[in-house]
Each structure stands twice: as C-alpha cells, then as structure tokens.
Amino acid sequence: MSHKKKKQPSPGPSAASAPPAPVASAPPAAVASALPKAERPVIIRTRKLCKFYQMGEVTTQALRGVDAELYRGEFICVMGPSGSGKSTFFNMVGGLDSPTSGRVFIDEVDVAQLNAVELAFLRCRKIGYIFQTYNLVQYMTCLENITVPMAFAGVPADEARERGMGLLDLVGLKERWFHKPIEMSGGQQQRTAIARSMANKPAILLCDEPTGNLDLRTGAEIHHILEKLNKERGVTIICATHDHRLISMADRIMWIRDGQIERLAERSDVKVETGSIGGVENE
Amino acid sequence: MKIIEVRDQVHLPLARCIELVFSGIKFRLFRAAITVTIIALAGAFLMAMLGEGLITRQVAGVVRARMAPGTIFQDWVARISGPMAPQDLSDQLAVIKPGENRWQEFVGWGQLNENEMALLSDVAKRQQAYRKYFKEDLDEGQRRLLIGPARDEGIFVQLQDPTWWQNFQANLKTCSKQLPGTMANFEQFLKDWQASLPLREKILAGNAEAVGKIKASLLKGKSPQQFFAKADDTTVAQLAAVGFRMPRAPHDVLPILREEAQADLDIKKIAELSLSPPANMAAQSDPAKAAADQAPAAAEPAEAPAAEKEVKAPAEAVASGSTQPSTSPDQAATRPAKAKKKIELASEGSDSAAAPRTATRVLVKNLLATRISEDIAKITPQQLYEELSTASGAKWFCEVTACDRRFGLSPDRVQHVAKRTLSNNELSEVAGGLGQAVAVTASDEEGTTARVQAGTILGFNSRMLSLIGVSFMVCIVGIANAMLMSVTERFREIATMKCLGATDGFIMVNFILESVMQGVAGGVMGVFLGFLLGTLRSWASYGSLALSNYPAMPILTAAGVALAVSILISALAAVYPAYVAARLAPMEAMRIE
DSSP: OOOOOOOSOOOOSSOOOOOOOOOSSOOOHHHHHHSOGGGSOEEEEEEEEEEEEEETTEEEEEEEEEEEEEETTOEEEEEOOTTSSHHHHHHHHTTSSOOSEEEEEETTEEGGGOOHHHHHHHHHHTEEEEOTTOOOOTTSOHHHHHHHHHHHTTOOHHHHHHHHHHHHHHHTOGGGTTOOGGGSOHHHHHHHHHHHHTTTOOSEEEEESTTTTSOHHHHHHHHHHHHHHHHHHOOEEEEEOOOHHHHTTOSEEEEEETTEEEEEEEGGGSOOOTTOHHHHHHO | OOOOOOOOOOOOOHHHHHHHHHHHHHHTHHHHHHHHHHHHHHHHHHHHHHHHHHHHHHHHHHHHHHHHHHHHHHHHHHHHHSOOOHHHHHHHHHHOOTTSHHHHHHHHHHTOOHHHHHHHHHHHHHHHHHHHIIIIISOHHHHHHHHTTOOTHHHHHHHTSHHHHHHHHHHHTTSSSOOSSOHHHHHHHHHHHHHHHHHHHHHHHHHHHHHHHIIIIIITTOOHHHHHHTOOHHHHHHHHHTTOOOOSOHHHHHHHHHHHHHHHHHHHHHHHHHOSSOOHHHHHHOHHHHHHHHHHHHHHHHHHHHHHHHHHHHHHHHHHHHHOGGGHHHHHHHHHHHHHHHHHHHHHTOOSTTHHHHHHHHHHHHHHHHHTTOOGGGOOHHHHHHHHTSHHHHHHHHHHTTTOTTOOOOHHHHHHHHHHHHHHHHHHHHHHHHGGGGOOOGGGGGTOOOOOOTTOBTTBOHHHHHHHHHHHHHHHHHHHHHHHHHHHHTHHHHHHHHHTTOOHHHHHHHHHHHHHHHHHHHHHHHHHHHHHHHHHHHHHHHTHHHHHTOOHHHHHHHHHHHHHHHHHHHHHHHHHHHHHHHHOOGGGGGOOO
C-alpha cells in the first residue's frame, strides 16, 4: 500500500496558480472558508475518474473522466438528473466502490490502492454516511445504533456510550436514546443517522438525499444540524440533493450530467430561488 | 505533508458479535424459528435413528444371550432326533473351522481325511457365494432363463448337464449381474462340487447311522426331552460313542440341557392338564396319546355345561375366599374334596383311559375362566401362563390339579416354568422382530463371539444411511435457503454495516454465528425429541427389554454426535449465504427500492 502525497495542487478546473500555502495542520473550517480558494486544503481529489459498468454485451459509462477537487470544511451540493452518474460519483468519493480507471484521493490517500480491510477502516473513521432511507439497524436502540461504528473502531463500550449520548444531545434526541427506530418519526430517525455518521468524528460527511423522505419542517431540522456540523465542527459535507433550501446553504454546487461535471460553481454565483432551481441549471 | 494513517480495522470481540447476532435473531424470531425447526427435525431424525439402533443392538445382544440355552437345547434335540439335511450340512461346512467339534464329528462320520474335509469346506464356502448369486442377485425371470426351475443345490446338479450348461453360458451375458469370479472359476467349482458329493454322502450316511443308533439304543421310545432331562457324564460318553461331540466343556452344557429339557417336560405337563387341544409338543412326542386325547376332546362340548354347573360352587368359593379372608381357610380346605368329587362326576360320562385327565382339563379351564373372568372359549395359553406366573396362581393350580398323581410339581416350580415360558415367548417375539441380528449360529455353541454383520455402521444398513444422508442434504438446503433469505432481506442492513466500518470477515462470522446459534437451539431440541422418539419406538417394539437394558452411555454419546452434526450442518449451510453477504458491495446501502 502506498500513500500518495499531494505536493502541489495540480491545475484543476478551479485551481489558479498561487503560491503553495503551508497546510501542516488543517485550519478550522471557518478560517478555511475565509481563505482564498486556491489556498484551501483539498480533502478529496479525483483524477480522470472513470467508472464503466459491464451489463452483458453493453458497457455503461457511468463516469467519464471526472476531475474535481473538494476542499476541507466546505459544504458542497451535487446535483444531476437520475442516471447522470451522480450516485457513482458518490460511491467513488465515499470509498464504497473502486474506479475502472483514474484515481480518487481521500485525504491524500489513493483509494484504489487500499485493500478491503483498509477501506473498511477508511469508511469507519474518515467518512460518515447519511442515507435517504436512514438505514438504521432495526433491532437496535437509538444509542446502540450510534455506538456500532465506535465498536468497529475499537472504542471501549463505556466511552462509546458516553460519546453516543453526547452526539444524541447534539441532534436533540438525548431523551429518546432507548427507542427503537420503529418507534421514531422519520426526522428523528434521520437525526439518529446523523449522530451515527458522526460517531468516529469523520472529516467527511456524505449525504445522499438526506431530506428526500422528509417533509419541509422535519427537513429543516436536518438542515440545521448539518449546517451546525459544517460550521462548528468543520466537517466537509458532500450532499446529493434536490432540496433547494439545502442547496442555498452550500458553499459550492456541482452539476453532473452524462458522467461528467457539467458545472461547478460558487453558490454566490448561482441564483437559488424557490421553485426556480431548474432555472438555475439553465443559467 | 499530511498522510492519513490507515491501519487494519479492529476485529470485534466474539462476545460482542454474539450479542449483536442474538439481538438480530430476537428481532427476526419467526424466521429463526423456521430454521430452528428444520434443524430440530433433522437432529431428531438422526437421534431417533441412532437411539433406536443402539437400543436394538443392546436388546439383540441380551436376547441372544438369554435365548442361547434354549437354542443350544433345541439344536441338540434336532440333532439326535433326525438325520441332517444336505443343505444344513453344506451351510455348516462353510462356517466351521478345522478342529472344531462339528469338524471332528464330520470327520468321524464320513471317515474322511483332513484333505477331503478341507475340500468340502472350501467347496461349501464357494457354494455360499454362488448360492447367494442365484438366490438374491438374480430376479425370477433371469433365473428361469439361466437354470430353468432348479433351485438351491438343484442348480449345480442341473448345470452338470451339458445342454443346460451351454444354455447357461449363452444366456449369462444378458443378465444384469454377472457371476462372482470368472467363468473358469465357476466351472472349476462345479467340478469340485461334483467331486465333493460322495464325501458329503458319506458324512450324511454316517450321521444317519449315528442318529439311528441313538434312537434304538439311547432313546428307546423316550422323547429327546426325557432323554436330556437326565443327561449326565454317561450321556456325553454315549453320544461320543456314535460320533456326537459335546462342546469344549460338557459341564457347561449339561446343566443347560437338563434344565431346558426338564422345563420343557414340565410345561408340557401343565399344558396337557389345562389346555385343549393338547400342546403341539405332546402331539409330536407321543402321537398315540395325542390321538387318545382327541376322542374325549370331541365329547367335551357335551360335558362342558354339566361340568360348568359343578364348577360354579368352588369357583364362587374362590371368589369369596379372596374377598373375605375370614372364611377362606374353611373353604380352601373343602375345595380339593369338591374338586375330586367333580372329577369323579365328569369321568362317569367317559370310557376313555384319558378321562380323568380330560376332566381335569375341563375343570382347570372352567376355574381359570372364572378366575380371570374371561369367556371359556377365548382362553389362550398366554393367559394361563400369566395367571400361573403369579404366586397365588401357581398355588391355585397345584391345588386344583392335586388329584392328578402324575402331576407332581410344586407351586414354585409351576410358577418358574410359567414365567420361563412367558419370557421365552416374549424373547422369540422380539427376536422375530430383530431378525438376522439375533440369529444364533452353530458355532456360537463353541463360544465364538458374535459375528458383526458386515457393511453396517452403528447398526445401520446402507439404505438407512442413505436415508439419513438425504435427510441431511435436505436440511442443509433448507438452512442455506433460509439463511440466503435472511441475507437478501438484510441487504441494506449489511451494506450499512459495511459503510460503518464492518469488515467482510465480521459479516461472514456474523452470519455463520447466527446459523450456529440456531443450530445449537435446533440441535438441543432435536436431540431431545429424537431421544424420546427413539426410546418410545424401541419400547413399543421390544417392551420392557428395551428399558431394562438401556444403553445409557452410548445413547449419551449418540446425543453428543447428533448435536455436533446438527451444529456442523448449520454452520456448513451458512457458509455460502455468509459469503454472499460478505461480498455485498457497501453501496447497496445507497440503493432505494
């Protein structure tokens, strides 16, 4: 296994030529977002990322050479119609699948070089996952669900419980730690899932339509928590969504179409209005 | 520059795994119950089979041991009462070894040398193989095609005929199973067999002569039972004089022969006094007397009502005697007198010499019918012996038959022989059910250890084994199917776990552990169920013999084996589903159906 070290940001789509900033320790997110774009530390970098699926005779090209750099501590929303390769991009970036060609660096580590156990390690501690369908383990209580990833990371049970309660406090479910998922509402389940994703203090939070199954009001709770995590804890949030309120919170927005990045823009450059997201895409 | 440190993922401790699996099973209790049921059924099946097999073997051993004296006695009775059949001779020749008593008997009767005996023995062994081929391996049609209507030894006689021999050779190719060994071997065998015939004839002639001598000089009209009842050292010498050889130690066998013979005689006496028509043994040993008995027996129905009337009084006395002890000594004293009077009354109607005996029989039957409150026409020997096997029944019988001077048995003796007869009946019933397992061979008398039937494991034949095998295949497929279903319905959960950092190994262990835990639950239930089933089944077929000779340690071992097998197959069946689960891509968690 070799660790690919990044010496210098290669000229990417949004990278400008600037003197390299010393980034020995990651600056707090608030500071990071205040830095000039080029000086921000990159947490995920893809190089000519391609993923083909062989379906019998037909080869589906899900991703066709994606080059992207995602910065530490940023909140980025990924958009794209279904079949655009958005999910595939997500899987690659989340270390859930390996690319056909090209490379993915997560925190300067080439994911393609990792074996199954190392991938499990990476997923356990570096990345938190939030799913549209919550995916809580049905037979465990709220707290047990949160402590499962800690168990995988080897955290002692007492400490895990303490930390789990802290996380539940963060998402406002401290009183309901003993409830089973089936006894909770969708919003509460998703909040539990967020607490679970934060179990091992990951640097990256990967959200797949986190509010897709929720109504507006409960969705707002999720927005609030995600924003809090992003701003206060400096967690990088990569979020696939069509929820315009979530989009309006993002630092950058990425459009994927036909397996390629169609557009990657600062939110400030995009006009986000209720009911006019389609219009945004057409800008 | 910053490098993240990627170490190997932590392995979850087993206790935590078990805890997780257990909560998972609790959550999916119904599906788990189905899997457990499948395993329990398979385990129960195996355990019942093992248990029954073990008990059967145990019972067979006990029955064999208990029947041995009877078998030895019957064998001797058969040997001195008639000449040997050629088939028996050839069967025995195939199993005996040089120097054994039978071997020496044959040498003596046939005036043969060791080479001739060796030839006979060799031919007999080969004959067994060919006989099995013709008898068991061929079906009726093929047999008719090959050798026509000939059977057993007739086959070898027939094949000496050139026409049949050609026919045999021509048609053999069409048969599904071929001869054991080569054709040349078979030809050689036929020649040898032909050559051995005169030698066999010599033995048979010698045997017939010996039996004739015994009949003329030793039995002198007595039955073999009467002869053996007084067997002693001179008997051994007398038998040896005509070529019969007692086993190794005559003093082991002589008491057995005496006891068995005496018991046979006694039971015959009891049967004669109480049962009609007379017992078969009486008819065999003394046809004249049996014929005499037949005549009064025919007249009996007419006598019966009168006798019944007479009998009522004593019968009532017996009944009241048992319920009112205060009056019983008095009445008991008068009973023999009354009985005697009744016999005189009954005998008035008959001219036959056997009349008193017939009268006694009628009396006993009537009394017995009253005593055990059963219809007189339906009384079976079994009921009589059951009654006599109790102390009071035996005492009653002796009192009733006290008038018959020829019957001089004590109540204890009556009770003893009745018990013996009952237990013999039970044993032979069980032995009938056990079949081949308890067959006592001639060489058992020599003290040879029981031959373990070839080709069986734990008393199972190949058919039983294949049945167990198939049932376990079905079980494995059933468990694998249930586990696969469990994997399929948990795709999302497994994928999520993998997203949270579970390794492939953890997922695999998880599923195998789940199956093993179900295997333990199902195995314990199945073993218990099978144990009950096996015990009940053997109890039903062997009665108290099964329970009084319960092989506890082997059964415990069998339970351990059945449990281990149940757990093993559930672990085995889970390997593929667990592999499928472990290989599942974590991105499945993202999928929305």
